[in-house]
Amino acid sequence: MMKNVLLIYPHCLEERLHDEDASVPPIGLFYLGAVLEAEGRRVDILNTHPVRNHPEIIEKMVAERDPDVIGFCILHANRWPGLEMARLAKRIHPGVPVVFGGIGATFLWEHFLRHFHEIDYAVVGEGELAFPELLRCLERGDKQAVGRIPGVAFREGERIVFNGAGLPVEQLDRLPDPARYFDFQHLTSSRGCPGRCTFCGSPAFWGHKVRFHSPAYFVDQIERLYRRGQRFFYVSDDTFTLRPERVIEICKGILERGLDISWAAICRVKDIHEKLLYWMRKAGCVQISYGVESGSPAIREKLGKKIGQTEIRKAFRLTQAYGILARAYFIYGCPGENADTIQATLDLMDDIKPLSTIFYILDLFPGTALYADYVQRSGVTDDIWLERMEDIMYFETVKDLRPERILEYGRTLRTGFYRRLGGYIRSIELVDLPDLYPHHADFLSRLGMTLSHGDYAGIEEIADKAGLAEFLYRRALDYHADHRAFLGLGVLLQKRGAHREAAGVLEEGTGRFPESESLNVCMGISLMNLGRYGQALPLFLKFPESVQALEYAALCYGALGERSRESDARRRAAGLQSRIS
Template structure:
C-alpha cells in the first residue's frame, strides 16, 4: 500500500498577500499516523515547491501510489480539482481522495466530478488510516467512518479527544527549506497546541470543522514539539497556528514555564483574543519568547462586533493594544470589511479605528463567507453572495455587496485601508528603526497584491 498526499501547486492561499507559505500541518499529521502504522507514504507540497503541473504529473506517475489524497481550502479547490484530474489520468487504478475544510462541507457538489472517488469529511488522521487499511485488505468501505462517495456517506467520525496520542507531523517529508513569512525564508516552525473553539464567531470555518469544545494538548507535549523543531529543524521562530492559542490560560502559563525551564532559545508568535490577555499572562508570554500576537479586531463598530458574535467590546480592544505596546509585544491587527450590515461609514470607522490602535502590522480582509460557517448559510439564504467562483474567495476579492457599497467600491475601500495604514510617514519611520527591510518588503507585497 502506497499513499501520496498532495498540497496542490499554484495555491491561491488566503495568506498569499502577506507572503506566508507555511507547512501543511493537516496532511503532515495524516502522513505521521500512516507511517506509524507501517504504511508507505509521501507528501508533495506543490505550493512550496512552486511546481508546474507537468512536474506534478511526472512525480505522481513516478511514485505510482494506490491512494492519492489532495487537501483543499475554499480558495484552493480549483487547484485541488485539477490535481485530482491529473492524478486520475496518470494513475487510473488509484483511489482519488479529497479532504480538508472545503471538501468536508461541499462533498455532494465535488463528487459530481467522476475523477474523485472519496471525500474525507472532518479530521482526517484516523479516517485515512482506516481507509488505507480497508483498501489494502479488501474491506468494506462502508465501515470507514467519516467518508462520502457517490454511493453512500458513512457516519461522522468522532473527534480526536486526546491530541497527545497523535505523533508529531511528518515534517521530514516536507521541503522545510521552502517555507517563508513576509516572503522571507526563515528557519520557522509551525504547530498547533489544540483544536476546537468554544466561541461562535459567525465567519469561522475552523470551529465548524473541529467543534466548539477546546481540546488542548498537554503543555509537555507542546514544548516537546517546540524542542523537536529547534533541535531537528533548526527553527529560530515558531508560529502557533491555533485559532486562539491563549484560550486556555493555565496551559499557556504551563507552556511558558516549561520553555523557560528548558531554556529554549526561540522566539514565537501566536493568535489571541483580546479578552484572554492580561498584564500577568502577557508578561509570562513575553519572558518566554513571545514577540508577536495576531489579534482579531474585526470591526471598529460595536454593533458589527455584536452581529459577528465576537463577544468583545471596543474598549477592551483598545485596552489590550495599549497593554501590548507597554510590554513591547508586536501586534498584527486583523479587520474585516464588508460584512452584512456594514456601511461605507462603518467601514471608514473600522479603518480609522485600526489606525488609532497603532499595531505593528494590520490586515484588512474583505468579508468572505466560507462553506460550513453560519456566515455562509445566512448569506446564501439572504441571496447576498454575488460571486460563485471559489478561486476568488481569498479575502482580497469582494464576493458580496453591502447596503451602500458595490463590489468595486469595497475593493477600493480595502486599497484605501492598506494605503492609509502603511504609507503613513510616522509609521514608515518607526518601522524602519525596528524591522528595516522587512517592512519595505511587506508594504510592497501588500500594496501590489491588493491593487490587483
C-alpha cells in the same frame, strides 16, 4: 498493503497579497502523515505552492512517485487546482484511489463526489481515525466495510454513501508527534473554538469544544524541531491563550529546556493579561495577531465577534508594552459597511496603534453562517462552486455595496494605516522591567529592520522611514547591546554619508560581537569610505571563506598598491563563488 501514501497540498487558484499562511500545508496533514507512518506506511507530503506556475514540474513530481493511494488536502481556495491535480493523478496512476479531505471536502463532500468522478472518496472532518481505517478496508478489498466508517463518503454506482460525520480525536496527546517524521514551522496545541464568528468555518470543522495537547507534548514537539535546526515557529491555534496558565506552563518549559526560539501566535483580546504576556515574551514570542475585524461595534456584532472596544484597547496596549508586536486583522466590505464604519475602524486604529495590519475583504465559504445565510436568501446551491473561483465576496451578494466602493474602502484603510504608522511607532511605551531590556531591544530593532530593509521599506505612504528606523535602532541600543541594532544603525549612517559616526557605532558593535561577519564587513566599509584601508583590511581577512569579505580585501590591497595580493584575493573569491554556484 497500501504501503506508499502520497499526500498533496495543492496551491491556491489565485496568487495573494499575504500568502505566508496559505502557502504552508495545514498541520493536520502532518498529523495524518504521522499516524500513517506510525502504522508502518511510507508517507510523502507534496506541497505545490512553490511551483504553482510550473505545471510541467508538478506533473513530473507526481509521475516520479509510486503511490498506492493519493490524498488531497482541500481548503476552498485550492479546490480547483486540487481537482486538476486529481485528474492528472488519475491519468498517471489510473488504478490508484484518490481521496479528498480537509475543510473544503468536509463542507462540499457531496458536491465533489456528485460532479467529479476523479475523486473516489471524501473524508469528512478530522482524518486521523477515518483515513487509516479506509486504507485498511481497501487493503482487504472490503467495500461494504468502507460504508460503515464514520466520516467517509463515496460513490456506489450513482448513489453516494455516507455514514455520518467522523469522530473527533478527544485525547490529542494520543496522536503520534508529527515532529518525529516531518519538519514544519506552523504548530497547533489545541483544536476547537468556542467562538461563533459568522465568517469562520473553524468551529463547524473542529467543534466548539476545545481540546488541548498537554504542555509537555507541545514543548517536546518544539524541541524535536529545534534540535533539527528550526528556530522560528507560528502557533496557529484559534484560541491559544484560552487557558492562560497552560500557556505560561508551555513558556516555562521552553525556557527550562533552553530552546532559543522566536515565535508568533494568534490570540483573543479577551484572554490577555500582563503575567501571560511577560512569560510569552520571555519564551520568545515576538508577534501576536488579534482578530479585531472592525472599529464599528455594530459590524463586529454582525460578524459574531463578541469583543468590546475596551478589551481591544487593553490587549494592544499591554502586548506592545511587553515588547511584542501586535498585529490587527481587519475585515471590510461587511454587512452595513459605509464611510462612517470605515472611519470608525481608522479611529480604532488610532486608539490601539497596531504596528502591523492585514485587511481582508469579507468573503463567503461553505461551513460559515454567512454562507448559509446567502444560500437561504438567494436560493443558490452548492453547484455555484462549479464555477472556477476561490470564493464569493459578500459585497457581490447584496445591492448596496458596489465593487468600486469596496476597493476604495480598502485603499482608505491601508493608506490610513501607513500614514499613521510613524506616530504609532514614536508612541511606543515599554514596561520598565530590567530582565526584559534585551527583549525590548530585540523588539525595537526588529521593527526598525522592517522599515530599513523589510516589509515597510518599499511603501511610499510611510513617511521618513530612515528616520523612524534610526529612532528605533538608537532606542534599542539604549536598552541593550543588540546585534541587529548596531548593524541597522551602521548601514543607515553609511547611506547618509555619516561614515565617521557609522564607524563609531560599528566599532562598538564589533567589540560586542567580534565574530560577526556582517558587523566586521560593515565596519570595514566605513573605514574604506574614510580612506583608512590599512585598518579596514584585517576586518575582511578575518573571514577567508567569505566571497564578499575577499572582494573587499582585494579593493583594500588595490588601494594600498599591493597588486599581487589583490589578484590573489580576487582569485580566491572567484573560486569560492564557483563552488557556491
